[in-house]
Amino acid sequence: xxxxxxxxxxxxxxxAKAYYESLIAVKKTLGLDLVEIDDWNCCGATEYLGINLxxxxxxxxxxxxxxxxxxxxxxxxxxxxxxxxxxLAKADHYMLERPxxxxxxxxxxxxxxxxxxxxxxEIRHLLDILINDVGLEEIKSKVxxxxxxxxxxxxxxxxxxxxxxxxRWSDHEHPDELDRxxxxxxxEAIDFPLKTxxxxxxxxxxxxxTAFELIRRLLHGADLYEADLLVTVCPMCxxxxxxxxxxxxxxxHTNYKIPIxxxxxxxxxxxxxxxxxxxxxRELVSTEFALSRIGLEIPEPDGSKVQPKRAKKTGLxxxxxxxxxxxxx
Amino acid sequence: MLANTAPQTTxxxxxxxxxxxxxxxxxxxxxxGISRLEMCIQCGTCGGSCPSSTDMEYTPRSIFAMxxxxxxxxxxxxxxxxxxxxxxxxxxxxxxxxxxxDVMYTLKSMAIRAKLYKDATAPDFSMTFVxxxxxxxxxFELGLATRHYLKHFPLRLPSMAPMGLGLLSKQRMExxxxxxxxxxQLKAILQLAKELEAIE
Numbered sequence: 001x002x003x004x005x006x007x008x009x010x011x012x013x014x015x016a017k018a019y020y021e022s023l024i025a026v027k028k029t030l031g032l033d034l035v036e037i038d039d040w041n042c043c044g045a046t047e048y049l050g051i052n053l054x055x056x057x058x059x060x061x062x063x064x065x066x067x068x069x070x071x072x073x074x075x076x077x078x079x080x081x082x083x084x085x086x087x088l089a090k091a092d093h094y095m096l097e098r099p100x101x102x103x104x105x106x107x108x109x110x111x112x113x114x115x116x117x118x119x120x121x122e123i124r125h126l127l128d129i130l131i132n133d134v135g136l137e138e139i140k141s142k143v144x145x146x147x148x149x150x151x152x153x154x155x156x157x158x159x160x161x162x163x164x165x166x167x168r169w170s171d172h173e174h175p176d177e178l179d180r181x182x183x184x185x186x187x188e189a190i191d192f193p194l195k196t197x198x199x200x201x202x203x204x205x206x207x208x209x210t211a212f213e214l215i216r217r218l219l220h221g222a223d224l225y226e227a228d229l230l231v232t233v234c235p236m237c238x239x240x241x242x243x244x245x246x247x248x249x250x251x252x253h254t255n256y257k258i259p260i261x262x263x264x265x266x267x268x269x270x271x272x273x274x275x276x277x278x279x280x281x282r283e284l285v286s287t288e289f290a291l292s293r294i295g296l297e298i299p300e301p302d303g304s305k306v307q308p309k310r311a312k313k314t315g316l317x318x319x320x321x322x323x324x325x326x327x328x329x
Numbered sequence: 330m331l332a333n334t335a336p337q338t339t340x341x342x343x344x345x346x347x348x349x350x351x352x353x354x355x356x357x358x359x360x361x362g363i364s365r366l367e368m369c370i371q372c373g374t375c376g377g378s379c380p381s382s383t384d385m386e387y388t389p390r391s392i393f394a395m396x397x398x399x400x401x402x403x404x405x406x407x408x409x410x411x412x413x414x415x416x417x418x419x420x421x422x423x424x425x426x427x428x429x430x431d432v433m434y435t436l437k438s439m440a441i442r443a444k445l446y447k448d449a450t451a452p453d454f455s456m457t458f459v460x461x462x463x464x465x466x467x468x469f470e471l472g473l474a475t476r477h478y479l480k481h482f483p484l485r486l487p488s489m490a491p492m493g494l495g496l497l498s499k500q501r502m503e504x505x506x507x508x509x510x511x512x513x514q515l516k517a518i519l520q521l522a523k524e525l526e527a528i529e
Binding site for chain 1: 359360361362363380381384410411412414415416417418420421431433434435437438441450451454455456458459462466467468470474477478482485488489491492495496499500501502503507509510511514515517518519520521522523525526
């Protein structure tokens, strides 16, 4: 078993719980030992960097300093979230490139009796570990139920293949790592031209029209290629494309219903794990139809209450169209 | 910030007469890493690669020309850095390898300090997010979303309610924030970091 220092990031415990659950389910099969960094803090996402420079880098570097203390032979930090991965990598990279930044950050870290030597850790994304350390042959050998008959749009988003300080990816704009992984699982990966286009990032909260257009492009692209699913490697991308799909549809009067799931969830299915253990059912756009194509049924997650559909409209009298009357009879 | 490390080769008198003469150097010096902003050749690859440039008042290329021209107020009050989605398309295509999104981060922080931004939505979102992180050590989505949407997008709340309920019922949003154990350690680090930043 190879041991890695693991930085989950805030989303894995909340909005991207399905990513976390599916990762836990597949890591045993893959022989991954993920040692969580004790008492890690938020990386600041894309917000802190735009407010204060030294505090933003100190916030990120507290995690790197804690990871070094815990290192025990492993020097590699794995982050499953793109923004976390980039922030950790960025802090390490810029503190090396600009030693004054590293000095100031370390002065600040001293207030907490911490220290980080820039360049002493390797910061890598989970997909990179699976492709380059575990290897596709190994992954292929663990497949019990090949995902034949399902068409998947492989979607990486921005911050994994770019800016790519350590040149780990096959291409910055059209890398094929995720495609090859999906093929190894038996799924059909479409050659998705938008695979590293932006999901909108934090724009749903700032400039909704900007965000909805970026989301629309991706949904439209996946729809054009008749993808059953869009697979992502990032909690933010999943959130924007899944949770804001309904609002985007309303904004453009479209009706896309593209399920957005994490690549680890598909890996779990191919390894024969129970879909319930893989976080299926947590997505807002249902995967039911897509997964029925490979003969799987998706349960509701524990604790989730299904709202009973109202048989007829109640409450205030509202004007209705004849078609509505028919539907509610 | 890191401004004190910028090259000190110019006649100090000139900046006394007009501090905007060295605006580009000031921005470059305050950016993490080596920004390479001085290397921009105005080719426009950045704006052409930008997925959100259509919503920007000035494309990144224009902003870099304006920096060089010392148009401080125009640059810091434009919406350009706030519309940047940090997708890094421009960075990997820029023939001069300018760290464009990092320059945008610098412009945001300068706009906040100079209070020159026109629309408070984006700065408020960042500051609310940071406020949560400084209080708990982790992000707190429900608190952030509630505070932000009530203030800036109250009209979107009805159409967003199903999504919020969906996320809650599928246990994708926590009701209470998670506070890290070392929150006091983190606060001490950030306090000192802010003091260090204030020493220019």
